[in-house]
Amino acid sequence: MFDPPKKNDIQSPKNDEEGEMDFELTNRQKQIRLAAREFAEGEFPGVAREYDRREEFPRDIWKKACELGFIGLFIKKEYGGLGLGFLEFAMVMEEFWRVDPGCGNILLTTFGSELIQLYGTEEQKKKYLPPLTKGKAIMGTAITEPDAGSDILSILTLAKRDGDSYVLSGSKQFITNGSIANYLAVFCLAHPEATSRLKRFGVLMVETDRPGFSAIKITGKMGIRASDTAEIRFNDVRVPRENLIGMREGEGFSQIMQLFNINRVIAASQGIGVAQGALDKAVSYVKKRKQFGQLLATFQATQFKIAEMATWVEAARNLCYQAGWMLDHGKVDPKLISIAKYLAGEVGVKVANDALQLHGGYGYIADYDIERFYRDAKIVEIYEGTKEIEKNTIARELLGRM
Numbered sequence: 111m112f113d114p115p116k117k118n119d120i121q122s123p124k125n126d127e128e129g130e131m132d133f134e135l136t137n138r139q140k141q142i143r144l145a146a147r148e149f150a151e152g153e154f155p156g157v158a159r160e161y162d163r164r165e166e167f168p169r170d171i172w173k174k175a176c177e178l179g180f181i182g183l184f185i186k187k188e189y190g191g192l193g194l195g196f197l198e199f200a201m202v203m204e205e206f207w208r209v210d211p212g213c214g215n216i217l218l219t220t221f222g223s224e225l226i227q228l229y230g231t232e233e234q235k236k237k238y239l240p241p242l243t244k245g246k247a248i249m250g251t252a253i254t255e256p257d258a259g260s261d262i263l264s265i266l267t268l269a270k271r272d273g274d275s276y277v278l279s280g281s282k283q284f285i286t287n288g289s290i291a292n293y294l295a296v297f298c299l300a301h302p303e304a305t306s307r308l309k310r311f312g313v314l315m316v317e318t319d320r321p322g323f324s325a326i327k328i329t330g331k332m333g334i335r336a337s338d339t340a341e342i343r344f345n346d347v348r349v350p351r352e353n354l355i356g357m358r359e360g361e362g363f364s365q366i367m368q369l370f371n372i373n374r375v376i377a378a379s380q381g382i383g384v385a386q387g388a389l390d391k392a393v394s395y396v397k398k399r400k401q402f403g404q405l406l407a408t409f410q411a412t413q414f415k416i417a418e419m420a421t422w423v424e425a426a427r428n429l430c431y432q433a434g435w436m437l438d439h440g441k442v443d444p445k446l447i448s449i450a451k452y453l454a455g456e457v458g459v460k461v462a463n464d465a466l467q468l469h470g471g472y473g474y475i476a477d478y479d480i481e482r483f484y485r486d487a488k489i490v491e492i493y494e495g496t497k498e499i500e501k502n503t504i505a506r507e508l509l510g511r512m
């Protein structure tokens with residue numbers, strides 16, 4: 111589809127040599143964005159409403175996206191991906207969500223592979239990464255539990271060591287791809303005996319065909335209904351020790367924190383995508399709809415609203431791209447990432463709400479896509495850390511632990 115850029119393409123030589131900033135995307139990045147836009151505009155519009163209504167994962171579109179290289183594009187070439195960065199991943203996610211958030215979440219079928227690529231052993235990378243990009247497997251990451259949401263240190267899922275295996279028991283809640291995944295990265299208490307609380311955790315790769323594993327699909331979600339979500343149960347699931355990511359005891363918590371750093375940038379791009387898509391719809395609508403003998407677009411109140419929406423989207427996009435660029439250059443900044451994700455979540459909800467308002471009563475009816483965008487937008491304020499948790503992170507960096 112497109113050649114991956116060399117890392118140096120992203121950074122203008124001026125950056126290093128003269129210390130100047132450069133906000134221009136590379137030609138390769140523009141090409142990737144365009145390819146993503148064309149794919150989403152070609153594949154999603156005719157079917158998005160139906161997948162949403164049926165709460166069904168769009169398997170055929172996912173397959174096509176795999177064939178074109180969109181799925182797992184950040185995975186290194188030797189493991190089947192394109193070797194692109196997280197900034198490019200965010201840009202593709204934004205374009206997909208701009209056309210339809212539910213279908214756009216086919217990009218989350220690699221959720222957790224970032225961990226394998228960062229911390230996995232060579233055997234784990236070879237085993238779990240290539241099937242994801244080839245359309246042969248789907249994965250997810252299971253952290254949340256019924257009694258441990260924001261407070262992830264309180265999880266109870268136990269991986270009890272038994273010889274060369276772990277025996278997993280417990281349950282997980284709201285797991286993306288939970289009922290369609292071939293394997294899940296499961297955050298669990300792998301070393302409950304460790305004296306340091308932060309060292310008690312591990313991330314285990316669990317194949318979903320192991321005896322004792324079960325998943326119950328959650329229906330009736332408000333939005334992103336084409337994205338699969340499930341409740342998971344582990345009833346003494348035996349998993350070999352070699353499935354522990356990185357084969358290193360006590361590293362699970364720091365591994366999951368790094369996954370959050372990456373996926374909060376990606377969640378921010380979802381907020382921007384849904385906001386941009388809502389803005390596009392509003393612009394198109396107010397240029398057609400007449401009241402009081404004139405187009406809605408000619409009222410100054412409408413013009414101001416459109417200008418405000420565009421301002422929020424652009425501000426959120428710049429923060430997200432900056433956070434993604436920094437990740438790709440090894441400069442991980444959790445405060446900036448939380449700022450980007452918090453703002454993008456609010457912008458998605460606000461702009462979708464404003465866009466629906468501009469549609470009047472028609473916006474309230476499912477025949478108009480803005481009704482679905484309004485429902486879809488909310489999730490960005492909830493998953494990958496609620497907006498309150500993002501604010502906790504930002505405040506902690508500024509005030510220290512209180």
Ligand SMILES: Cc1cc2nc3c(=O)[nH]c(=O)nc-3n(C[C@H](O)[C@H](O)[C@H](O)COP(=O)(O)OP(=O)(O)OC[C@H]3O[C@@H](n4cnc5c(N)ncnc54)[C@H](O)[C@@H]3O)c2cc1C
Pocket residue numbers: 250251252253254258259260261283284285286287331339489492493494495496497498499502
């Ligand atoms: C569609 C969907 C997909 C999801 N996908 C996944 C997935 O793939 N994997 C996974 O592990 N999880 C997933 N989740 C779970 C999601 O990450 C959690 O719902 C989220 O972290 C919040 O946890 P909770 O729902 O238990 O809410 P709670 O933690 O109970 O929070 C309830 C409210 O209290 C607030 N709150 C909590 N603690 C504080 C505090 N210290 N200060 C201020 N306010 C606070 C929260 O911000 C929130 O407003 C998904 C959820 C949904 C809805």
